Amino acid sequence: MTTDVIAKQDNGESPFARRSRPGETVIRGLLFICGAVSIATTAGILYELGKESLLFFQDDRVSLWGFLTTTVWQPQVGGFGIWPLILGTMLISIIAMLVAVPIGLLSAIYLSEYASQRVRSVLKPVLEVLVGIPTVVYGFFALTFMTPLLRGVFGTSTVGFFNVASAGIVVGILVVPLISSLSEDALAAVPDSLRQGAYALGASKLDVSVRVVVPAALSGIAAGFVVAMSRAVGETMVVTLAAGASPRNFSLGQDSLFGYILNPFGSAQAMTGYVAITANGDLSYNTVDYNSIFAIGLTLFFMTLGLNSLSRRFVKRFRQEYE
Amino acid sequence: MSVDAPERRLADRFPTDDEYQTLLDTRTRRARLFQMACLLALTVAVVALITLVYTIVNDSFGLVAVVNQNEPADVVADLGYDPAQVTLSELGYDELVGLLEATVSSGVGRRLEREQRFYPDRLVFEPDDSWVELCASEEPAVGCNSGPRDQANVLALVQERVIRPDIIATNQLVPSIFDPEGFEAAIAAGFEAGRFPDYELGQVGIEWRAWFNPTFLNTPSSATPEIAGIRTAILGSAWLVAITILFAVPVGVGAAIYLVEYARPSRFNEFIQTNIYNLAGVPSIIYGMLGLAILVRGLEPLTSGAIFTQGVPPSDNGRTILAAGVTLGLLTLPVVIISAQEALKAVPNSLRQAAMGLGATKWQTVRSQVIPVALPGVLTGAILAVARAIGETAPLILVGAASFITVDPTGPFSKFTALPIQIFQWTSFPQEEFRKIAAAASLALLILLLILNAAAVILRNRYARKA
Numbered sequence: 001m002t003t004d005v006i007a008k009q010d011n012g013e014s015p016f017a018r019r020s021r022p023g024e025t026v027i028r029g030l031l032f033i034c035g036a037v038s039i040a041t042t043a044g045i046l047y048e049l050g051k052e053s054l055l056f057f058q059d060d061r062v063s064l065w066g067f068l069t070t071t072v073w074q075p076q077v078g079g080f081g082i083w084p085l086i087l088g089t090m091l092i093s094i095i096a097m098l099v100a101v102p103i104g105l106l107s108a109i110y111l112s113e114y115a116s117q118r119v120r121s122v123l124k125p126v127l128e129v130l131v132g133i134p135t136v137v138y139g140f141f142a143l144t145f146m147t148p149l150l151r152g153v154f155g156t157s158t159v160g161f162f163n164v165a166s167a168g169i170v171v172g173i174l175v176v177p178l179i180s181s182l183s184e185d186a187l188a189a190v191p192d193s194l195r196q197g198a199y200a201l202g203a204s205k206l207d208v209s210v211r212v213v214v215p216a217a218l219s220g221i222a223a224g225f226v227v228a229m230s231r232a233v234g235e236t237m238v239v240t241l242a243a244g245a246s247p248r249n250f251s252l253g254q255d256s257l258f259g260y261i262l263n264p265f266g267s268a269q270a271m272t273g274y275v276a277i278t279a280n281g282d283l284s285y286n287t288v289d290y291n292s293i294f295a296i297g298l299t300l301f302f303m304t305l306g307l308n309s310l311s312r313r314f315v316k317r318f319r320q321e322y323e
Numbered sequence: 324m325s326v327d328a329p330e331r332r333l334a335d336r337f338p339t340d341d342e343y344q345t346l347l348d349t350r351t352r353r354a355r356l357f358q359m360a361c362l363l364a365l366t367v368a369v370v371a372l373i374t375l376v377y378t379i380v381n382d383s384f385g386l387v388a389v390v391n392q393n394e395p396a397d398v399v400a401d402l403g404y405d406p407a408q409v410t411l412s413e414l415g416y417d418e419l420v421g422l423l424e425a426t427v428s429s430g431v432g433r434r435l436e437r438e439q440r441f442y443p444d445r446l447v448f449e450p451d452d453s454w455v456e457l458c459a460s461e462e463p464a465v466g467c468n469s470g471p472r473d474q475a476n477v478l479a480l481v482q483e484r485v486i487r488p489d490i491i492a493t494n495q496l497v498p499s500i501f502d503p504e505g506f507e508a509a510i511a512a513g514f515e516a517g518r519f520p521d522y523e524l525g526q527v528g529i530e531w532r533a534w535f536n537p538t539f540l541n542t543p544s545s546a547t548p549e550i551a552g553i554r555t556a557i558l559g560s561a562w563l564v565a566i567t568i569l570f571a572v573p574v575g576v577g578a579a580i581y582l583v584e585y586a587r588p589s590r591f592n593e594f595i596q597t598n599i600y601n602l603a604g605v606p607s608i609i610y611g612m613l614g615l616a617i618l619v620r621g622l623e624p625l626t627s628g629a630i631f632t633q634g635v636p637p638s639d640n641g642r643t644i645l646a647a648g649v650t651l652g653l654l655t656l657p658v659v660i661i662s663a664q665e666a667l668k669a670v671p672n673s674l675r676q677a678a679m680g681l682g683a684t685k686w687q688t689v690r691s692q693v694i695p696v697a698l699p700g701v702l703t704g705a706i707l708a709v710a711r712a713i714g715e716t717a718p719l720i721l722v723g724a725a726s727f728i729t730v731d732p733t734g735p736f737s738k739f740t741a742l743p744i745q746i747f748q749w750t751s752f753p754q755e756e757f758r759k760i761a762a763a764a765s766l767a768l769l770i771l772l773l774i775l776n777a778a779a780v781i782l783r784n785r786y787a788r789k790a
Contacts, residue, residue, distance in 0.1 A: 021684060023686070028431065038595060045610075052616065070664070103368055106361045106363075106365070110362055110365050132776060135716065140746060141378055173375075206354040241751060265558070276717055276720050279611070280720050281671055293612065305604075305605075
């Protein structure tokens with residue numbers, strides 16, 4: 001066999017020299033291009049958001065300073081301060097986290113520390129189904145179930161038809177599975193020796209869960225919280241449908257802080273909601289409206305990028321501890 | 324355990340039996356309370372899911388109070404049939420068109436014909452010469468270039484224009500089952516209060532209505548909720564998914580193969596990997612902006628199909644299925660890459676070494692050893708990613724899915740609508756009937772996703788058994 005091959009290559013070259021294989025190189029190149037598409041996507045996002053944002057800030061009515069410091073968003077009359085939209089986004093995300101963190105973390109503790117194998121195999125897929133439901137369906141749910149429920153409980157005079165609380169609670173439900181599955185992974189990764197050590201010292205299950213396992217998994221759990229926060233900030237459909245379409249313009253000092261600015265039962269437009277409402281229908285290019293959605297998109301991009309990098313840092317720290 | 328320890332002055336002696344028992348009880352009670360709290364949290368999450376499904380099903384079926392402008396039985400009887408034996412849907416195509424011709428005004432008829440004609444060879448409403456003129460003009464009507472309507476389409480038109488059912492009130496499923504009299508009483512009370520000035524109580528029929536039904540699935544959209552359907556939206560979503568798969572799966576799997584099999588640890592490859600994780604966390608609405616700026620606007624000649632045709636482009640701007648499908652493809656790409664990477668990493672290294680040892684080249688190893696083993700995992704990830712793409716709404720709003728389209732999409736350069744867009748639009752209308760069809764469309768979407776997820780689970784299980 002070997003002699004045959006050597007005979008065939010009787011042209012002075014060593015038969016074991018590295019042969020050039022153009023086919024292999026082409027395939028390697030194609031695969032590399034596939035990998036590079038993701039970089040092109042990021043570059044495209046940054047370039048387009050940056051370019052249109054620049055156009056936005058070049059408009060006579062807009063200034064970067066005013067964008068970052070004023071608290072009225074009313075494009076019709078030249079109010080271009082982003083804070084009312086950030087306020088909407090933050091109110092909704094914070095309500096969502098208030099709902100999702102306790103439910104998600106306690107569910108994860110139950111699944112990881114208490115539940116039997118059988119219960120876990122039933123309940124985990126149920127939580128996974130919650131992730132798969134399209135957000136527009138959650139929006140429908142917010143508008144036809146949560147809003148009437150809140151209005152029924154607190155009274156229609158207190159709770160507006162469009163309100164931040166309904167959107168926030170439903171976004172919270174939507175991110176519960178994110179928190180619970182990431183936290184459960186973190187809890188399950190804590191070495192059993194820690195638990196057994198604590199039990200040997202006479203700790204109860206409660207002590208083991210709360211004082212040993214949860215602190216040991218803390219950075220993994222924190223990563224889950226941050227990912228959920230990032231998801232809540234970027235969530236669009238629930239916010240657009242349930243929270244209303246008018247920005248909550250305010251002036252610090254004049255408006256009552258809890259009666260108006262932070263009121264969960266009033267309407268407020270979030271950043272994503274503004275973008276969706278403005279883009280819905282035929283939006284003409286090169287108008288200040290068109291450019292403004294990119295400026296808001298850029299803000300949103302950096303907010304979520306920051307949160308995601310933070311969460312990956314937590315995950316990395318967690319990995320270093322146990323690997 | 325410092326917290327449970329007795330107070331400091333007791334520290335130098337052992338607790339008595341009674342004290343010990345009290346401490347133990349407290350400890351047990353606390354532990355039990357905590358366990359209950361955890362279970363409660365989990366229950367809340369499950370109840371939320373059940374409530375969501377309940378809300379949708381509850382709104383998709385129920386009693387309605389309906390007034391027909393023309394009773395279908397009368398219409399059939401007028402044509403000379405026995406209403407007891409022949410229903411409206413059993414009439415022939417020509418009879419249905421005849422009904423339309425006899426009922427609608429010529430203006431409406433011409434508009435309908437311009438949207439889509441009734442016969443390939445003759446015109447019903449529009450005079451021949453003005454039709455020729457219309458089709459030769461700068462902006463030809465849609466009907467000039469598309470095929471004729473079909474039976475289902477004309478039947479829907481007859482329902483809309485001839486029968487003209489008007490639903491004056493709706494009820495949800497659960498009250499409809501347990502308290503049907505309550506609904507009738509509410510209608511009667513409504514008439515007494517003068518809420519329905521156009522009708523008399525005697526005209527009203529109370530009937531069951533499944534808003535989610537086969538006709539609903541197979542009827543194009545309409546401005547009248549009673550007769551609107553989601554066929555256009557389903558077809559639009561199907562086209563989108565096809566383009567998403569064609570784009571995201573080959574590119575995603577290719578990228579994953581590069582990163583797992585070929586890439587040596589280097590700054591640049593590490594950067595690609597980090598970048599993919601970051602992209603997976605970018606909100607979907609930002610992908611929509613990318614699609615709007617680059618695909619719809621920047622590449623308009625391509626996405627409107629203009630570069631493929633001489634003269635009239637298939638679409639007058641870039642807000643087409645192609646642009647939206649590629650946008651969704653970019654959106655799902657990171658998810659496809661990450662799941663494909665997991666699947667490739669799970670392939671045992673011994674397989675690669677054995678192939679290499681036999682003299683296979685890198686690509687031969689990957690193609691005939693690694694990919695076949697990793698395929699079920701790769702496909703599972705791809706199906707889940709596509710399931711996510713079907714439900715995405717925000718990017719479609721940005722790239723300009725039209726909300727009101729009654730013509731089926733015919734290709735990648737068609738204007739389109741999609742299921743989630745339809746749900747979004749209908750949900751944002753204030754009328755009750757639109758809520759009902761939004762619920763029915765949500766139900767259709769959830770069933771579709773259930774099927775896809777089931778397929779993924781089956782694939783995963785089959786894979787797990789083999790490994």
